[in-house]
Amino acid sequence: MLRLYLRLYLILALGLAGAIWLVNYTYDELMPDANESFNREAMRGPAYGVVEQLRPVLGEARVARLDALQPHYGLRLELVQRDDLALKPREQKLLAGGQLVVRGDFQEFIANIDGGPQLLSIRLPEEPKWLYVWAYGLLGLSLAVVLYFWVRPHWRDLEHIRLAAQRFGDNDLSSRILLPRRSTVRELAGHFNQMAERIESLIANQRELTNAVSHELRTPIARLSFELDQLKQQTDPRQRGELIADMYADLGELEEMVSELLTYASLERGATQVTRERIEAHSWLDSVIGSVALEAEAAGIQLSLRTCEVDFIQIEPRFMARAVINLLRNAIRYAERRVEVSLVKFGSGYEVRVCDDGPGVPEDGRSKIFQPFMRLDASRDRRTGGFGLGLALVQRVSQWHGGQVQVLDSEWGGASFRMTWAYAE
Secondary structure: OHHHHHHHHHHHHHHHHHHHHHHHHHHHHHOHHHHHHHHHHHHHHHHHHHHHHHOOOOHHHHHHHHHHHHHHOOOEEEEEEHHHHOOOHHHHHHHHOOOOEEEOOOOEEEEEOOOOOEEEEEEOOOOOHHHHHHHHHHHHHHHHHHHHHHHHHHHHHHHHHHHHHHHHHOOOOOOOOOOOOOOOOHHHHHHHHHHHHHHHHHHHHHHHHHHHHHHHHHHHHHHHHHHHHHHHHOOOHHHHHHHHHHHHHHHHHHHHHHHHHHHHHHHHOOOOOOOOEEEEHHHHHHHHHHHOHHHHHHOOOEEEEEEEOOOEEEEOHHHHHHHHHHHHHHHHHHOOOEEEEEEEEEOOEEEEEEEEOOOOOOHHHOOOOOOOOOOOOOOOOHHHOOOOOHHHHHHHHHHHOOOEEEEEEOOOOOEEEEEEEEOOO
16 A cells, blocks of 8 residues: 555655646746736835835935835835846836836836936845745645545555455455445446356356266267177177167267357357347248258147247347257157247347247246256156257357346146347347
């Protein structure tokens, strides 16, 4: 704190001294006529009174009269000879016009008495040097006190931020900053807290993702290992072909899982930029439905577009299509006979609805199914396939578009997934 305080004090002191010098310079050097006129008018009254007292008398009597007047003025009064002053033409003109001549940095004033060779010199008393020292010293002390009470709360709040950042750097990811509302760095603390929450969430998700990946990879790898052992022992060409086909299927499963993981990881860490495009809604939705039409037909599911209330939408087409396809595949996997898709206006954005007539999702599991590698223990379990990443991707895509996804009951008793996103600004 001391270093910051001294730096601020030095900057302010130098700035204040420079400002005072600039004001004096501007007043004295750039506006000399106005300054001289002001001082002349200020001294005109006292000079007139002394001149009126001296004009009637001459010689030694004038000197005596001036000595008698001196104690009654806080000024230094003196009689001087015109020839000793080396007056400039301008000054001579001023004296001839009955005006005062200002000299010596506005400290000396020359007045004409009676037009003769003798003039009156009036000098202002010299200001004591200690007065300047005392005044500037008091000014500096006042500045130091005011600056201290201004710096202290700032430093205290910044120290809270520094300590919180140090704790966060020491792996205390729950470290947060709480500052009073009147703090001037409260917004900075809020941004730090947002960053800390984001990092803590990312690290927690990364740990969960790593644990889940290791668990999910174990199954196809174990099957491949078993199939390799069987392949070594198998001599029947037909059975060897079946084992090789199963191995290719397991490799395809691994490849699909890696692709899902890479997509999810890119969305999770914010590495992918969402650039929205203006898309014709009906044709885009038809193409998305068409990409899973064969899967629905193979499963005996009637897949149809129920309604499209929007002409154009602004989305990132690749990721949004991936999200809707995931919702459709999820519905096809659990539906009994039919799946319907709708695109409607919803509040301040759009909503895609995917409804099926399957077993539905229990209320206590509706928030869990959007977590990576999360499967329910009821009818929507791992026996139906998938890796538990599809709905997590849907949630991330929706969030990146400024929306959310939720699951409700459909009109047929199954699940109704509703993904919303906001209008593009």
